[in-house]
């Protein structure tokens with residue numbers, strides 16, 4: 364399968380520092396061995412409770428964070444990735460491997476190469492109230508990336524900004540206003556316009572609609588669907604809301620405590636979840652109710668600290684079917700067709716009813 368974005372064994376750990384000397388005494392394993400692929404034009408969903416590492420994963424893929432280890436590829440050919448793999452396994456031509464990693468592995472990028480990358484990969488934050496600079500006018504917020512990346516002469520920026528504003532359902536009249544003059548939904552449109560300005564190919568949305576009313580949320584989702592179709596965009600869409608994920612995504616990844624426990628077509632994750640965590644999420648998903656603002660996931664118990672994840676299956680302390688095996692042995696990844704999941708030590712009763 365063709366891929367646009369890929370992570371291999373990606374880890375992002377935050378050191379825990381103690382004492383006046385700030386010595387590392389441990390690590391928060393926010394992202395802990397994540398491998399996934401996103402095909403061109405795909406709308407990939409990423410769900411999981413708060414604190415599972417979704418934002419850290421997104422920020423690492425876009426290289427706002429430096430991974431602790433692992434690899435990130437953007438638009439790298441299968442041949443190149445295979446060559447890197449086999450060179451790594453055989454440990455022979457280390458010079459060639461180093462060169463390929465330098466050229467293709469985003470995990471190694473810094474400085475100007477990161478900057479160039481950002482044109483193609485953009486992030487839309489959860490909260491447009493804090494992510495838009497309150498002292499900048501809309502024309503500058505949306506036009507800034509064009510200026511930073513020197514994509515066109517300054518004299519043309521205004522026209523391009525007005526064109527992008529139209530794409531997201533705003534108008535020229537909005538150009539000279541400030542963020543506080545807009546509603547939550549409009550601000551999210553401004554954030555989307557800013558992300559679109561550089562003509563990116565891949566956009567990560569980090570809970571873009573979770574602060575919005577259901578009707579406004581539906582309008583934003585419709586806008587994202589339209590933009591994806593018109594500009595052949597590829598999305599990674601992070602959300603708390605399984606109902607939203609099921610309705611818009613082509614593929615769905617479920618994250619628990621730094622790891623992906625299941626990836627597959629949303630209908631399968633919903634109707635025949637393979638991992639007990641996915642099943643618990645589905646069962647705890649509230650029935651859509653227009654009066655509710657957010658469909659937050661409510662599961663009994665809390666996500667354990669990623670600084671000290673449970674041994675064996677990470678979900679075992681919260682799993683009602685856990686056995687001794689689950690506490691000792693880490694389950695391995697299995698796949699079938701388009702789905703991958705962390706095998707469970709005890710067979711799940713397949714269909715949900």
Ligand SMILES: Nc1ncnc2c1ncn2[C@@H]1O[C@H](COP(=O)(O)OP(=O)(O)O)[C@@H](O)[C@H]1O
Pocket residue numbers: 377391392393411412413414415416417418419420669
């Ligand atoms: N900069 C940081 N330093 C230390 N710990 C962090 C940092 N950012 C996130 N974390 C921790 O990493 C874990 C995952 O956080 P996050 O990626 O924000 O999860 P999510 O987006 O799924 O809610 C949490 O335990 C969080 O406290």
Ligand SMILES: [Mg+2]
Pocket residue numbers: 417418419569
């Ligand atoms: Mg988050």
